[in-house]
Amino acid sequence: MTLSVETGDRPVDSARARNRPGRGRYRGRESARPARRIRDWASVTWFLVPALLLFALFVLVPIAVALYTSLFRWGGFGPPEDFVGLGNYTRLFDDPVFRGDLWRGLFLVVLSIAVQLPFALGTAVLLNQRLPGRAVYRTLFFAPYVLSEVVTGVLFGMIFLPGDGLADHLLDGVPVLDGLAGRWFSDPSTALPTVFLVMTWKYFGFHMMLYLAGLQSIPSEVLEAAAIDGAGPWRRFRHVTLPLLGPTLRISVFLSVIGSIQLFDLVWVTTSGGPTHSSETMAVTMFQFGFKRYQVGYAGAISVVMFAVSLVFSLLYQRFALRRDLRGAVTSMGAGR
């Protein structure tokens, strides 16, 4: 997303700004440039202040607060006084639940990339063809994205209710899958995969939309040229469509990973992280310690680690995966703008 924004268009931009026939020149104040600068700054400041103030107060300060309080043993009331240094962090990484959170996060990320996104891509390719009623399908597939995770979670909590839910009735008597009956959210070995299933239901339509936008920006001449050169459908997909879709795919992977890191609502409503932590995520652990057990310093350390994980991932991803898109921007994404 943001990441391809500043691709060296700055020189052009400021050059343009400089070449603009400024008012100054018309009033014969060519030499008054420094004064104008200051005035620019003054008015630019007024434009920026509301956003900066909001952003600083409610995004930057909280992150700083989390960093600071994570160094204390603190119940959340009064000023933090019991300084423990990095004690919360060492405790965190000794905690099997938190280490499990990291693994479970990785599990969700891997499943998303291996199952959910390919599924979304397949759907997008399907709907990119002439198909009667495809606009209706597109609208339908995207609809779950508009619902809140809470509503989705409560709905699927009902569907996967052991014994009485729709899922158990549907699978009643179906070989192999029959074994899932009564488990779903309530068995440690199936809880997290079930959460993933619901995530897929809710989010595949969003990724499908991204891919559809990407697919539509691929010029049909390229595909026709490949076809004339004798490439079959699969080779056209593999060697023309997929590479041209690269930037879209990389963005969608990015969004999917960030989404998995912060997953809370869905888990909280369906399993609260259980049974026996089997579907717990970092955000759920943080919530448990921060708001149920009042170990706010420790929960702050979890926030900081979530922050660090997102930051490191974003920076690495930007550096290694998205950088290419900046160069290729002219041939691929540029067409779609």
Place this chain on the structure above:
Amino acid sequence: MSGGRALPGRTSPRRAPSGRASAGPALAGRTTAGGVLRHAAVWAIGAFVAVPLLYAVISGFKTTGDLTANPFGLPSDWRPSNYSGILSSGAFWRQIGNSAMIAVGTALLTVAASALAAFAFARYAFRGREVFFTLFAMGLMFPFAVAVLPLFVLLRTFGLLDNPLGVVLPQAAFGLPMTIIILRGFFRTIPAELEEAAVMDGCGRFGFFWRILLPMARPALGTVSVLAIVTSWNNFFLPLLVFTDPKWQTIPVGVQQFQGQYSTDYALVLAYVVLAMVPALAFYAVAERQLIGGLTAGATKG
């Protein structure tokens, strides 16, 4: 199914390029084997998406006893009492009202602050521009959940708990990055000549912004407002923490509470879920274009 009905006119050389991945003039899939397969696939995915939703709607018309005895079928008699009971309760409408008020407040604040900032970023060269812009853009990388705990501590210090502002202000702050990026992209497409002309006619900087740029940017403003409204409407984490007083509860918090309260009355809970979905789906029906345009623009433009 496949060969018989193919019209000679259609099986022209055009057939070759019309394969799976082609966006081009594919054959109307109805007559080919591939077409049947495609339809089957789309139908299967459609069922995957639609069955849970339909299940909820239909179950809402049953009694819980009816629902456990007969989970799939249509109700033996359609009983609207679950729905009408919820609709005649004050709590449901209060939650809808709270969610709507908070969503509108968030959208107004996000869009106003972002439009001003995006204007500066898009059209002025000033020192530190890139630094500030990068700062905002980095906000996209931070999940909301990261800040929620310290936000709570902060809001308590400011006395903003059980106050709608305690939800509106942080939501607006977290909405800034995406909104600024989309709006900046749009503002850049408005030609500089226009501003020069406006200035020649004696329009100040803010006058240009307010009277010319904003009206021109109406489609983009619509898009980002829709995004802000949907995000706010669906937010759960922050309202859950900020509002302890039920009179401020928003609809996602309300759904969760309702489920906790009536956990064994499945049909009633499903009816509540359905009614909670309706505003979001209705809004989607009205604003589909803006919503999808905004999401894809947000993901690709930035």
